[in-house]
Amino acid sequence: MPVAVPELGTFNHVPETKEQLDWAELVTVDLSQLGTPEGKRQQADILISAVREKGFFYVKNFNISQERVDRQFAMGKSFYELPLEEKSKYTPQGLDQGQFNGYVPAGRRFIDQENKIKDKIEIYNIPKFNGDFTHNHPAVITERLAEVEEFARALHTEVLDPLFVLLAIALELPEDYFTKIHQYPVKSEDHLRYMKYSRYPPEINSQLKNWTGGHTDLGSFTLLFRQPVAALQIRYPSTNEWKWVKPQDATITVNACDALQFLTAGYVKSTVHRVTVPPKDQQHVDRLGLLYFSRPHNDIKLVTIQDSPVLKREGYTENEFEKSGNPVPTMEEFTFAKQKWQRTKSSAVNKEHATATILPGFKEQVYA
Template sequence: MPLSTSILPSFPEGLPLAPIATVSYKQLLDGNHNDASRVLEAAQTHGFFYLDLQGAPEGDTFLSEAEQLYALAKDAFASPLDEKLQFALERGVSLFGYKPTGTVKTTDRSQRPDSTEFICIAKDHLHGVTPSRLYPPPIEQHRPLLQSFTRHGHACGMLILRTLASRLGLAPDAFTRLNRFDQPSGDHCRLTHTGPHSADANNVLGLPSHTDFGSVTVLFNWLGGLQIESPSSISSSGSSSSSHESEWLWVQPLPGHAIVNLGDAMVTFTNGTLKSAKHRVVPPLGSQGAADRYSVVYFVRPHNDVPMRALGEFDRGSGLAAAAAAKAVAGKFSAGLEEGEVLTAGEWMRRRAVQLGN
């Protein structure tokens, strides 16, 4: 492990861990059926899995770039707040730019402000798909690294989508054609930072519980804090049970691995056959709580003109539970929609951006 991360405190022992599967990137590239089956099972159950990137040239490069972006994040977030705010994103308009701490998500019942700042860098801006905004100087100075990382992140997402299509008996491009790299979309790299927490960590929230917007999320983190909702906390309709508090399970970062999950777009495209799991970020426990927490993420999202509706293979006969799960996703911003109205992915993302709050 590089020096920048090898000196971090260890993940605490004895925490309830999410029993998520490990899948080999190399084996997926080689067409291994066992690993492909584990991807589908994860996408239908916990919604998360570890992706071992070691041993494949593309995976090793992707890992190296993530470590370099870890160092870049430390540099970028060290700037004074007034300098970072010069590159702030436009709330409710765009997700690209700098977001300070203190956001209250409109759909979060606790209404606690978050303690995480992040910088979102659009794939479209990095690769000339659309005109670029200005980003903080450390970002602008490392555009070649970000360009390469986003290409590898998108390729990783496409491998996952091809794998899912294959295991579901669909055409190889059933999902990838909805997430084209060369078309305007919400794809982006996100760098995040959460500062150390005091003994009052119970009243602090890194990021409130949520599901991701898009198709595939590829996450690199080096400290604990990520939790996913236990399937036992979820009713058959796909929503959290109101009869008891949700049970949250920890996801321990593993060296050489990314953490992969699906987003709400895949629930919509498959009419609830696949799952976007609810997750959150809380303060790391033990000695990790005294350290700054950074993460590097790539989000694959449908390109902007894709209709957000079930594919033909899933628009009927999926069962009541699947239909209810898909409806629950759409219900996150269904107010104001006319009966039968279908949003494009671009409008879908804009409405979800509004929910980020104040």
């Protein structure tokens, strides 16, 4: 007889830190202002300034209730409460070759080689619901799969599409320029993610510099729902200073990623960020994240956009691949090359791995 799936119940976020941290000064894009050309222009200016100067920004008034968001956090929490044996049934074959949908267990990397401390990061990725992907999930998710799909699709219509319109306006392109290459029905490697950073005991935290090193995301925009456990930091491109990202009520934190940097030849910056050791008053709790990773269609070549008057005026006409004379990859080729690098079982502090060539013409680098 099948075991009944328990009710999700209410998800309670932990209190914010009381420590005084060096918070980043980030702007907010207000999606309620897009009803007029003037409002769109104003918000487009805010967005382009953010993705050029800081890389991260907040979005508010995105028409998705906190109740719906908390339901997703509750699903993530329920998933991570399953026994490891059950979760491991959903680990994809070919994880070391770059496959990433499903469960990625913790402990695949040393984050401190000297003290032999491994990561405590678990990931569960849910791909698009467009007929291109198989959906095989534990009952806690399968029983509510329609709700997960509705949430993922809403992120496109209510958040991503408006942001892509604003980006197009900022680059003096047709408003549908980016939405055309980020359509939900078309195959791309977008995914919703439940992500858990399990706590370390104080004596281990005292030995660690960070829980994850500095890195960039590989897609277009990453959406990060409010996470009260302070640990996310960004590196300012202008000064290389690391700043904490403050959780803001009723917002999504957004960062620009590699694909947009390639498409704009570096005009849009792929944000360098890391997850560091939380402040002491939050080190006793686990950190649960809810994220969405947006990527262009798999068949899109990551060539510099030639139709933007802004990029032409500013001299952003060639990206790394084009300058090197190497073939320019499609989004699919770049995704799986970088995912293979990310998923390789190795030390995250191994410099040879940290600076590996992802594809001819593009090397990773260390962000201290």
